[in-house]
Amino acid sequence: MSVVIVGGNECMERRYIELCQAYRCQASVYTKPRGGLKSKLGSPDLMIVFTSAMSHKMLQGALCEIRGKDTKVEYCRSASVSALKNVLEKHTA
Numbered sequence: 569m570s571v572v573i574v575g576g577n578e579c580m581e582r583r584y585i586e587l588c589q590a591y592r593c594q595a596s597v598y599t600k601p602r603g604g605l606k607s608k609l610g611s612p613d614l615m616i617v618f619t620s621a622m623s624h625k626m627l628q629g630a631l632c633e634i635r636g637k638d639t640k641v642e643y644c645r646s647a648s649v650s651a652l653k654n655v656l657e658k659h660t661a
Contacts, residue, residue, distance in 0.1 A: 569660060570612040573597045574630045575622030576647040583649055591656045601626040609633045614640045614659055618647040 571593045573584050578599045588595035598608065601623065609615075615634055617627065634641060640659065644651045 569614060570594045570610075571596070571656075572609055572612040572615045573618070573652070574615065574626065575599065575618035575620075577621055580647065580649065584652060587649060587652055588656065591660050593656065593660065598630075601629070611637045612639055614642065614655075616642050616644060616652065616655055618644050618651075620645050621647040 569592070571588050573588075573595060576584060576597065576599050581597045581599060584597050585595045593614075596608070596612075599621070609630065615630070617630065619627065631641070642655050642659070644655060
């Protein structure tokens with residue numbers, strides 16, 4: 569399963585990726601709006617959005633790129649590892 573994580577804390581990127589690997593998922597993490605997300609997102613199976621740690625512009629850009637694709641979108645207020653773990657358990661079980 570391919571997972572894209574948008575938002576979150578920059579210092580936690582490594583932990584997000586390691587947790588996804590523990591659930592046998594390929595993960596890409598975008599914590600800052602570096603350029604356009606247009607060519608970076610692709611068509612993942614699951615997109616996790618940490619809404620408390622991202623700008624509205626970045627959120628809207630990410631959602632526009634996913635529109636029309638078969639990607640599940642999960643919103644989390646908390647950008648913690650435990651919140652990510654709950655989402656991954658829900659979607660990989």
